[in-house]
Amino acid sequence: MSQAFAEPGPRERDGSPETRCSILVAAERLFREIGYRKTTVADIARALRMSPANVYRFFESKKAINEAVAERLIGELETQLAAVADRPGLAAAERLGLFLRTMSRLNTEHLTTERRMFEMVEVAMTESWEVVHHHIERIDRMICRIVADGAASGEFVVDDPLVAARCIHSAFVRFCHPALIAQCADEPGPSLDDMVAFLLRGLGVKAA
Amino acid sequence: MSQAFAEPGPRERDGSPETRCSILVAAERLFREIGYRKTTVADIARALRMSPANVYRFFESKKAINEAVAERLIGELETQLAAVADRPGLAAAERLGLFLRTMSRLNTEHLTTERRMFEMVEVAMTESWEVVHHHIERIDRMICRIVADGAASGEFVVDDPLVAARCIHSAFVRFCHPALIAQCADEPGPSLDDMVAFLLRGLGVKAA
Numbered sequence: 001m002s003q004a005f006a007e008p009g010p011r012e013r014d015g016s017p018e019t020r021c022s023i024l025v026a027a028e029r030l031f032r033e034i035g036y037r038k039t040t041v042a043d044i045a046r047a048l049r050m051s052p053a054n055v056y057r058f059f060e061s062k063k064a065i066n067e068a069v070a071e072r073l074i075g076e077l078e079t080q081l082a083a084v085a086d087r088p089g090l091a092a093a094e095r096l097g098l099f100l101r102t103m104s105r106l107n108t109e110h111l112t113t114e115r116r117m118f119e120m121v122e123v124a125m126t127e128s129w130e131v132v133h134h135h136i137e138r139i140d141r142m143i144c145r146i147v148a149d150g151a152a153s154g155e156f157v158v159d160d161p162l163v164a165a166r167c168i169h170s171a172f173v174r175f176c177h178p179a180l181i182a183q184c185a186d187e188p189g190p191s192l193d194d195m196v197a198f199l200l201r202g203l204g205v206k207a208a
Numbered sequence: 209m210s211q212a213f214a215e216p217g218p219r220e221r222d223g224s225p226e227t228r229c230s231i232l233v234a235a236e237r238l239f240r241e242i243g244y245r246k247t248t249v250a251d252i253a254r255a256l257r258m259s260p261a262n263v264y265r266f267f268e269s270k271k272a273i274n275e276a277v278a279e280r281l282i283g284e285l286e287t288q289l290a291a292v293a294d295r296p297g298l299a300a301a302e303r304l305g306l307f308l309r310t311m312s313r314l315n316t317e318h319l320t321t322e323r324r325m326f327e328m329v330e331v332a333m334t335e336s337w338e339v340v341h342h343h344i345e346r347i348d349r350m351i352c353r354i355v356a357d358g359a360a361s362g363e364f365v366v367d368d369p370l371v372a373a374r375c376i377h378s379a380f381v382r383f384c385h386p387a388l389i390a391q392c393a394d395e396p397g398p399s400l401d402d403m404v405a406f407l408l409r410g411l412g413v414k415a416a
Contacts, residue, residue, distance in 0.1 A: 125391070136395060166398040167406035171379030173388065180381065180388075183333070187344060190374040198375035202410035 020058045022048060024072060027065045036066065036120040067131055070124040073117075074135045077106050078142075085142040092150030093205050096168075097196050099146060103139070104175040104192055121178045140165050150203065157204030168199050228266045230256060232280060235273045244274065244328040275339050278332040281325075282343045285314050286350075293350040300358025301413050304376075305404050307354060311347070312383040312400055329386045348373050358411065365412030376407050 026047045030039040045052040059065045144165035150156035158164045234255045238247040253260040352373035358364035366372040
């Protein structure tokens with residue numbers, strides 16, 4: 001990469017977190033507007049009236065930008081889910097049901113309302129498996145907290161809450177994995193209600 | 209397409225099922241050897257020493273050939289699974305466990321021993337969703353038979369065997385969906401044993 005790509009503008013000199021953040025905001029907007037694949041680092045730089053070289057000071061590649069955007073979106077999703085996982089005043093079974101429904105809704109919304117973002121998510125899932133890997137682990141732990149609460153209160157019958165949490169998360173993949181949500185949309189399959197009820201029975205909750 | 213593509217050779221004149229079958233066998237071999245995307249209809253014709261026009265008499269496109277190859281492979285898989293689903297002398301819980309393990313093993317083998325076939329399967333899952341759709345429905349019905357047997361014998365507690373079967377199949381997707389098997393190979397997730405035990409508990413079977 002050329003060291004002297006362009007005369008540095010006023011925003012070029014700082015290596016501040018604000019600049020990093022503004023790059024991510026611009027990138028995310030472009031991914032939404034013209035799609036991930038069509039967006040270039042030069043497009044992102046142009047939108048911010050900075051040089052591509054300055055973008056590269058913060059992110060070594062478009063892949064790195066995509067990872068950071070994906071982490072931001074995943075972080076927002078997880079904040080909403082953690083609020084459900086730790087919501088006071090709900091029995092564990094209700095909380096788990098609400099958690100799964102919320103996870104399904106948020107993941108589905110990202111697809112149906114923002115088709116273009118799906119492309120970015122798909123690429124992240126293929127190229128940046130680490131990001132997705134850590135997301136899966138954090139979701140496992142949130143489900144584990146609910147399952148452990150239910151086991152402690154006698155609502156659930158489980159040997160190992162983390163194993164149960166991983167089974168539940170994995171069993172629910174059709175309702176939260178972007179590619180599967182899209183692929184299974186027209187499939188007969190179980191309804192969300194059927195699946196939540198079945199998973200609760202796997203935790204020893206009697207059918208209503 | 210040209211009517212008189214080439215002077216018909218000895219194999220050109222028959223419109224027999226044998227010729228159709230030999231086209232599928234040659235196509236499958238080429239998909240294994242050089243990959244689905246690289247194989248052309250001309251390659252398949254050349255391997256059989258017939259004209260591409262003759263191949264097109266049986267299959268209107270490469271997609272149609274792929275669908276027929278996928279249906280053959282899926283048919284073989286289903287024959288093996290149906291034998292497990294209807295195996296006499298096993299309790300329903302044992303049969304369901306064996307069925308799920310067999311389905312996981314057969315789908316995993318198709319990937320690990322035959323990497324090139326994975327490409328064909330991926331394309332079929334994207335472009336020929338009808339073929340996959342009917343496969344899912346047939347697997348649902350096989351699982352449903354086992355669940356209904358277990359409900360009749362009092363082994364399982366279920367309201368609706370078909371709903372339960374769809375929940376089980378969907379919950380097991382990580383272990384039988386080609387793309388997910390590949391994607392989840394290095395994920396922590398539940399073990400096959402954990403998952404089978406969890407699904408049996410969802411049918412009211414007490415933990416061992």
